[in-house]
Amino acid sequence: QSALTQPPSASGSPGQSVTISCTGASSDVGGYNYVSWYQQHPGKAPKLIIYEVSKRPSGVPDRFSGSKSGNTASLTVSGLQAEDEADYYCSSYAGNNNYVFGTGTKVTVL
Amino acid sequence: QVQVVQSGAEVKQPGASVKVSCKTSGYSFTNYGISWVRQAPGQGLEWMGWISAYSGTTSYPQKLRDRVTMTTATSTTTASMELESLTSDDTAIYYCARSNAYGPYYFDYWGQGTLVTVSS
Numbered sequence: 268q269s270a271l272t273q274p275p276s277a278s279g280s281p282g283q284s285v286t287i288s289c290t291g292a293s294s295d296v297g298g299y300n301y302v303s304w305y306q307q308h309p310g311k312a313p314k315l316i317i318y319e320v321s322k323r324p325s326g327v328p329d330r331f332s333g334s335k336s337g338n339t340a341s342l343t344v345s346g347l348q349a350e351d352e353a354d355y356y357c358s359s360y361a362g363n364n365n366y367v368f369g370t371g372t373k374v375t376v377l
Numbered sequence: 378q379v380q381v382v383q384s385g386a387e388v389k390q391p392g393a394s395v396k397v398s399c400k401t402s403g404y405s406f407t408n409y410g411i412s413w414v415r416q417a418p419g420q421g422l423e424w425m426g427w428i429s430a431y432s433g434t435t436s437y438p439q440k441l442r443d444r445v446t447m448t449t450a451t452s453t454t455t456a457s458m459e460l461e462s463l464t465s466d467d468t469a470i471y472y473c474a475r476s477n478a479y480g481p482y483y484f485d486y487w488g489q490g491t492l493v494t495v496s497s
Contacts, residue, residue: 312472
């Protein structure tokens with residue numbers, strides 16, 4: 268199972284929006300509505316911020332939103348804040364109880 | 378509240394095995410599964426496998442299938458992951474995370490991570 272493809276980096280100024288893409292295949296992203304996104308700050312465990320393509324766990328700000336079209340999923344962070352500077356990983360269920368992560372994107376708040 | 382607490386750091390020699398445990402509390406253990414994820418220094422996340430605490434079903438990626446074993450103990454609400462034949466490439470932080478009982482769909486509560494260092 269190959270890793271999902273994400274851009275290595277993305278950036279934006281405070282208050283702006285940034286969108287991260289996540290490209291997979293019909294066997295993972297395109298085949299199931301089980302795309303998730305995780306935020307990871309340095310030295311910390313990952314944190315679930317989006318699950319099932321566009322759902323937010325309790326406590327996650329609505330500045331974070333997810334979507335999917337075909338084999339590509341996207342995470343948008345609106346109204347960027349300093350604390351949003353982190354690594355972001357997409358992931359997807361890949362059938363037969365398999366799972367795959369994306370390559371990761373480092374978001375910088377300018 | 379849901380808590381997931383992992384065992385402490387380990388240093389192992391090449392060729393040895395390591396077993397990492399994951400103590401859970403605050404939810405019905407057998408209604409969920411546990412996935413394991415590792416992260417090598419400066420690298421991304423790698424899914425290592427999943428076990429259903431409901432059925433005991435396991436799933437491992439092809440790359441690790443011959444070396445990894447995941448188990449659960451319902452009486453102590455603890456999950457464990459054992460990795461054999463360690464090499465320096467296995468040096469990483471290992472995480473456990475709560476998953477769905479029927480498949481590794483997403484991971485909502487994570488442990489703090491366990492650093493495993495493989496060195497002679």
